[in-house]
Amino acid sequence: MASLYGFVQRLYLVFNPPAPKAPSESPLRFGILGAANIAPIALVLPVKSHPDAVVKAVAARDQKRADAFAKKHEIPKAYGGPGAYQKLLDDPEIDVVYNPLPNGLHYEWTMKALAAGKHVLVEKPSADTAEETRRMFAFAQEKRLTLMEAFHYRFHPATGRVKEIVDSGELGTPTKIEVTLGIPSGFIKDTDCRMEYGLGGGAMMDLGCYAVSMSRYLAGADPTKVISAKADIHPKYPQVDIATTATLAFSGSRGSTGPAEGLTATLNAHFRLPARWGFLPQLPKMFVRVSGTRGTVELYNFPGPWIYHYISVESSEQEGGPLRKRTEKRYGNLGWTTYRYQLEAFIDKLRGRNPEHWYDGQDSIANMQWIDAIYTETGLGPRPASMAEVPQPTAT
Ligand SMILES: NC(=O)C1=CN([C@@H]2O[C@H](COP(=O)(O)OP(=O)(O)OC[C@H]3O[C@@H](n4cnc5c(N)ncnc54)[C@H](OP(=O)(O)O)[C@@H]3O)[C@@H](O)[C@H]2O)C=CC1
Numbered sequence: 001m002a003s004l005y006g007f008v009q010r011l012y013l014v015f016n017p018p019a020p021k022a023p024s025e026s027p028l029r030f031g032i033l034g035a036a037n038i039a040p041i042a043l044v045l046p047v048k049s050h051p052d053a054v055v056k057a058v059a060a061r062d063q064k065r066a067d068a069f070a071k072k073h074e075i076p077k078a079y080g081g082p083g084a085y086q087k088l089l090d091d092p093e094i095d096v097v098y099n100p101l102p103n104g105l106h107y108e109w110t111m112k113a114l115a116a117g118k119h120v121l122v123e124k125p126s127a128d129t130a131e132e133t134r135r136m137f138a139f140a141q142e143k144r145l146t147l148m149e150a151f152h153y154r155f156h157p158a159t160g161r162v163k164e165i166v167d168s169g170e171l172g173t174p175t176k177i178e179v180t181l182g183i184p185s186g187f188i189k190d191t192d193c194r195m196e197y198g199l200g201g202g203a204m205m206d207l208g209c210y211a212v213s214m215s216r217y218l219a220g221a222d223p224t225k226v227i228s229a230k231a232d233i234h235p236k237y238p239q240v241d242i243a244t245t246a247t248l249a250f251s252g253s254r255g256s257t258g259p260a261e262g263l264t265a266t267l268n269a270h271f272r273l274p275a276r277w278g279f280l281p282q283l284p285k286m287f288v289r290v291s292g293t294r295g296t297v298e299l300y301n302f303p304g305p306w307i308y309h310y311i312s313v314e315s316s317e318q319e320g321g322p323l324r325k326r327t328e329k330r331y332g333n334l335g336w337t338t339y340r341y342q343l344e345a346f347i348d349k350l351r352g353r354n355p356e357h358w359y360d361g362q363d364s365i366a367n368m369q370w371i372d373a374i375y376t377e378t379g380l381g382p383r384p385a386s387m388a389e390v391p392q393p394t395a396t
């Protein structure tokens with residue numbers, strides 16, 4: 001009963017965030033590129049409870065769509081029509097751009113936003129390729145602007161707790177990581193941008209990017225090679241993976257953050273989990289599990305731990321000893337989503353404070369390198385680079 005009350009209370013506060021007690025007189029002003037589905041939960045709602053941020057404008061390719069989004073979310077300015085994205089970038093009342101466009105447009109509009117002197121929060125995965133990601137971060141550095149890839153799960157206390165357990169040595173030497181992200185069949189339509197190769201579509205891009213990121217984070221290092229990678233191809237779109245499974249090798253000596261010799265990570269990204277017995281829809285499958293020589297930890301629902309999650313741990317004092325089991329939960333601040341934690345860190349960084357958690361451009365570049373490598377191993381090859389002509393950093 002208590003947990004049902006907690007669940008309802010959490011979700012109520014997520015969708016009805018309390019206004020900040022002492023709002024800033026000159027908050028950071030966000031502009032959103034595209035009336036994207038993800039924008040309300042990932043930015044609009046989190047901003048409402050932050051004392052130092054406001055959403056000032058939205059831009060959409062269609063004026064009516066921009067107006068409707070702005071009205072619904074109480075955003076003062078709505079740019080619409082073919083030149084709308086650039087108009088938002090040129091608006092001197094915008095300090096920070098949120099880029100939730102399809103993956104294949106992340107590079108173009110992040111480079112344009114940086115050229116316009118704006119900080120950028122770009123949705124995951126950063127771009128189509130590692131090379132585009134490298135250019136984006138080089139340009140941000142040159143312009144002395146902050147660019148962050150929105151791996152919101154990293155900022156949540158549940159993820160932090162799992163990292164702490166792995167690094168504490170409680171599980172012994174880590175030997176295996178499994179990260180699975182699967183969405184039941186029927187949710188992602190053929191018309192979704194996730195299914196369009198030219199827009200950076202594919203399951204490894206959309207869901208697999210989390211798996212690559214999580215495995216690298218918990219291993220405390222980058223992989224050394226792709227051992228295997230296999231893609232199931234969309235029946236109509238031969239360059240788009242409906243599902244990809246990849247196994248990565250990690251090696252090196254284990255220090256407090258280094259990975260174990262012989263550690264492997266198996267990553268599963270699936271857009272269309274089949275119905276059980278052909279008719280019973282499955283629940284989304286989203287978890288990470290780390291096994292070591294003395295135990296295992298599993299975090300269920302790491303992309304959405306604020307809705308519901310558990311951390312189950314089994315460990316023994318010595319290898320082969322009796323296993324003790326326990327379950328933990330880490331909801332953190334009441335009503336704070338992964339996105340609210342992410343916003344806190346991003347704004348801390350912009351304001352020159354030390355965020356509780358942070359990752360830099362190198363992390364995002366490396367993540368994209370391993371996504372490229374996995375696609376190469378499947379035979380599909382990396383996603384196509386953007387053809388847009390965009391401003392470039394001086395030193396490329
Ligand atoms: N952090 C997270 O939890 C999540 C992140 N994402 C990421 O956010 C991004 C967007 O995802 P999502 O919100 O689901 O996608 P949507 O399709 O809802 O939004 C994408 C937006 O891109 C704009 N757009 C511009 N050009 C095109 C084009 N050629 N085709 C389609 N759309 C176009 C549209 O804006 P307009 O209004 O101008 O027409 C649209 O609103 C992706 O990068 C995805 O990986 C997605 C879901 C969850």
Ligand SMILES: O=C1OC[C@@H](O)[C@H](O)[C@H]1O
Binds near residue numbers: 183
């Ligand atoms: O970022 C995401 O997280 C949840 C998924 O359902 C979605 O496809 C993806 O874009």
